[in-house]
Amino acid sequence: MCRAAIFAVFVSALSAQSIQFIPAKKVFVLSSPHSTYAMGVSPDGELQHLYWGAALWRVDDLPAAERKRDISSFDPHEMLEAEEYPGWGGPRFYEPALKITRADGDRDLVLHYASHKIDGDRLLITLRDIKEDVEANLDYRIYPDTGIVSRRVQIVNRSKQAFTIESAQSATWNLPEGDGYRLSYLSGRWAAETQLNREPIHEGMKVLESRLGESGHNLNPWFAIDQGNADEQHGSVWFGALAWSGNWRITVEQTPYKQVRVTGGLNTFDFAQPLNPGQSFDTPEFFAGYSANGFGEASRLLHNLERTHIEPGGATARVRPVLYNSWEATEFNVDEPGQRALADKAAKLGVELFVMDDGWFGKRNTDNAGLGDWTVNPQKFPNGLKPLIDHVNSLGMDFGLWVEPEMVNPDSDLYRAHPDWVMNFPGRPRSLLRNQLVLNLARSDVRDYIFGFLDKLATENHLRYFKWDMNRIFAEPGWPDVPLDQQKEIWRQYVLNYYEILRRLREKHPNLEIESCSGGGGRIDLGVLRYVDEVWTSDNTEAFDRLRIQEGFSEAYAAKFMSAWVTDVPNMNHRSTPLSYRFLVAMQGALGIGSNLNKFSAEDTELATKMIALDKRIRETVQMGDLYRLLLPSENDTASNQYISKDGKEAVLFAFRHSQEYNTAPPTIHLAGLDPKATYKLETIDNKLVEKQPELSGAYLMQNGLNLILRGDFDSTIVLLHRVSKD
Numbered sequence: 001m002c003r004a005a006i007f008a009v010f011v012s013a014l015s016a017q018s019i020q021f022i023p024a025k026k027v028f029v030l031s032s033p034h035s036t037y038a039m040g041v042s043p044d045g046e047l048q049h050l051y052w053g054a055a056l057w058r059v060d061d062l063p064a065a066e067r068k069r070d071i072s073s074f075d076p077h078e079m080l081e082a083e084e085y086p087g088w089g090g091p092r093f094y095e096p097a098l099k100i101t102r103a104d105g106d107r108d109l110v111l112h113y114a115s116h117k118i119d120g121d122r123l124l125i126t127l128r129d130i131k132e133d134v135e136a137n138l139d140y141r142i143y144p145d146t147g148i149v150s151r152r153v154q155i156v157n158r159s160k161q162a163f164t165i166e167s168a169q170s171a172t173w174n175l176p177e178g179d180g181y182r183l184s185y186l187s188g189r190w191a192a193e194t195q196l197n198r199e200p201i202h203e204g205m206k207v208l209e210s211r212l213g214e215s216g217h218n219l220n221p222w223f224a225i226d227q228g229n230a231d232e233q234h235g236s237v238w239f240g241a242l243a244w245s246g247n248w249r250i251t252v253e254q255t256p257y258k259q260v261r262v263t264g265g266l267n268t269f270d271f272a273q274p275l276n277p278g279q280s281f282d283t284p285e286f287f288a289g290y291s292a293n294g295f296g297e298a299s300r301l302l303h304n305l306e307r308t309h310i311e312p313g314g315a316t317a318r319v320r321p322v323l324y325n326s327w328e329a330t331e332f333n334v335d336e337p338g339q340r341a342l343a344d345k346a347a348k349l350g351v352e353l354f355v356m357d358d359g360w361f362g363k364r365n366t367d368n369a370g371l372g373d374w375t376v377n378p379q380k381f382p383n384g385l386k387p388l389i390d391h392v393n394s395l396g397m398d399f400g401l402w403v404e405p406e407m408v409n410p411d412s413d414l415y416r417a418h419p420d421w422v423m424n425f426p427g428r429p430r431s432l433l434r435n436q437l438v439l440n441l442a443r444s445d446v447r448d449y450i451f452g453f454l455d456k457l458a459t460e461n462h463l464r465y466f467k468w469d470m471n472r473i474f475a476e477p478g479w480p481d482v483p484l485d486q487q488k489e490i491w492r493q494y495v496l497n498y499y500e501i502l503r504r505l506r507e508k509h510p511n512l513e514i515e516s517c518s519g520g521g522g523r524i525d526l527g528v529l530r531y532v533d534e535v536w537t538s539d540n541t542e543a544f545d546r547l548r549i550q551e552g553f554s555e556a557y558a559a560k561f562m563s564a565w566v567t568d569v570p571n572m573n574h575r576s577t578p579l580s581y582r583f584l585v586a587m588q589g590a591l592g593i594g595s596n597l598n599k600f601s602a603e604d605t606e607l608a609t610k611m612i613a614l615d616k617r618i619r620e621t622v623q624m625g626d627l628y629r630l631l632l633p634s635e636n637d638t639a640s641n642q643y644i645s646k647d648g649k650e651a652v653l654f655a656f657r658h659s660q661e662y663n664t665a666p667p668t669i670h671l672a673g674l675d676p677k678a679t680y681k682l683e684t685i686d687n688k689l690v691e692k693q694p695e696l697s698g699a700y701l702m703q704n705g706l707n708l709i710l711r712g713d714f715d716s717t718i719v720l721l722h723r724v725s726k727d
């Protein structure tokens with residue numbers, strides 16, 4: 001039986017019982033072919049973590065949870081035990097998952113197991129405070145096809161007094177006790193998002209977070225922890241991603257007792273949530289998984305989860321079409337004749353979705369005015385949008401529109417009518433960034449207004465796509481209209497209303513697709529990916545810089561969500577790379593064109609047409625297939641990625657040489673993930689392959705590797721591999 005068949009049998013055997021409870025030991029086991037996750041109830045009633053790692057076939061091997069012995073009066077047993085969801089109470093001084101202050105001043109919270117329920121792939125465990133009726137309902141779900149476990153929690157106040165939640169985390173993830181852990185995370189800034197960092201974990205705590213109101217350019221809510229210096233293909237990697245597009249926090253903590261724990265969820269910064277008797281509160285979802293085969297497999301598992309269980313439409317969602325976007329070509333200078341001319345040219349290249357960016361509404365000629373006034377600018381479009389949309393449709397393309405719904409320029413009719421709709425502290429300055437202010441989307445009237453105008457736009461125009469932008473971070477996040485003790489809820493309610501608008505729009509307009517943009521990659525996370533089809537990766541579209549941005553992006557997010565445009569050179573950092581290089585970089589995601597097509601030469605047009613046709617042949621493999629990062633741009637003079645289609649029949653290899661030093665050959669590229677016993681036909685578009693054999697076996701391609709003729713600066717190539725036979 002082949003590996004795939006064995007895997008399928010294993011999955012079907014387990015899916016019936018992916019969650020087991022062993023009453024004799026009070027142990028819970030969440031199983032998949034990839035990994036096992038186990039926890040148990042201790043004699044004291046604590047829900048303790050027991051195991052997370054490679055799949056176990058014998059659940060009887062797992063021990064029962066136990067009470068540890070105090071080491072000293074400074075090292076009580078509570079500090080040595082790995083609780084699944086620790087409250088702040090008793091002598092527990094590591095990062096708590098839940099911290100409250102009751103109306104009577106009692107701040108002690110000790111959570112013990114109360115009951116559980118197994119429902120298919122879901123496990124609900126209720127923990128209750130040892131004294132008062134404060135409940136944490138832990139909601140675990142396992143995705144057997146990836147072994148990824150998701151966790152979220154509902155806090156319920158069943159007591160007789162109100163309390164304030166000061167921290168309600170989604171999960172605490174405990175790693176196996178030991179040494180030699182490293183943390184990988186993504187950091188960056190505007191125009192340089194998702195840069196990969198890797199560093200040793202030492203005693204103490206590292207905080208990854210956003211306080212910006214959105215998930216943010218600076219840190220992304222993803223982590224990976226490896227042990228024993230894992231690499232792309234080998235070693236243990238635990239990884240996770242938080243589904244939240246607002247203030248988030250992930251702490252990575254190593255205690256003096258060789259425990260490493262990751263706690264994450266809503267940021268505790270400026271957070272206070274009152275909960276009256278009878279009320280409940282839900283945290284966002286936190287996903288985490290385990291790979292026994294390095295960072296590459298960790299990414300592939302996460303990509304599979306995103307494509308199958310997170311994105312709207314799941315496994316039935318289409319591959320991303322080739323898009324044209326007007327922004328870099330025209331900036332605010334859009335009008336009907338200009339957009340028609342670009343559309344004509346884009347259609348000839350093979351573009352499928354034409355998106356008009358900023359500048360089409362209100363008095364929007366610069367970023368000084370117009371945000372908030374979502375009516376078509378009559379000077380630029382005297383007959384409305386219909387003639388342009390009809391024209392774009394007649395060329396065989398869908399039409400999309402840029403919007404920035406949460407924002408307002410002070411110079412706008414909306415702000416003049418509703419200055420109170422902006423988040424603010426009365427009497428304090430309202431900080432302008434890019435000449436705009438943030439509407440308080442936590443307010444239901446603002447939410448309804450935004451849904452209303454977007455719905456109207458989508459109803460009155462034949463729209464296929466919104467690019468939803470958010471071009472600044474929060475400041476002065478005041479919500480003066482609600483009682484004082486609810487004012488800090490603005491951070492969370494804003495995000496919930498944002499999600500609600502996206503959900504309602506999609507429900508009402510099932511054909512509509514949405515891109516999440518925030519000045520590039522400021523709002524990329526598993527929360528928003530539930531509602532959008534693509535994300536704008538970065539405002540930096542310079543191809544060489546993009547390789548690093550895309551490397552980090554790919555650690556956490558699948559290629560199909562990664563909007564990637566070909567734009568003109570010299571680009572924002574004054575670098576010029578060849579058009580073919582720019583295309584190949586962008587074809588590793590959802591291909592878009594952002595060039596000023598009026599400036600394309602006949603050769604540019606010919607090359608672009610050829611590359612777009614090529615993209616349509618390979619995009620299923622790139623967007624839906626398995627990614628193997630072969631040479632990382634952060635580590636090598638040559639970068640290389642390989643994608644394999646889910647049926648294993650097609651593979652695509654991309655390679656990019658940054659700068660050749662005199663007389664040096666690029667490294668041999670060892671392919672990965674192929675069937676060693678199959679042979680593959682090699683197809684090149686530019687004869688940059690040293691190997692001249694028309695077909696090579698998977699074994700040879702992976703063990704001997706391929707040699708490419710990449711010379712000078714910014715050279716690149718692509719090789720298509722078609723499986724011809726097995727054995």
Ligand code: GLA
Nearest residue numbers: 327357358517518519520539
């Ligand atoms: C942001 C986006 C760009 C473009 C501009 C328009 O910067 O990231 O792609 O849409 O806004 O103002």
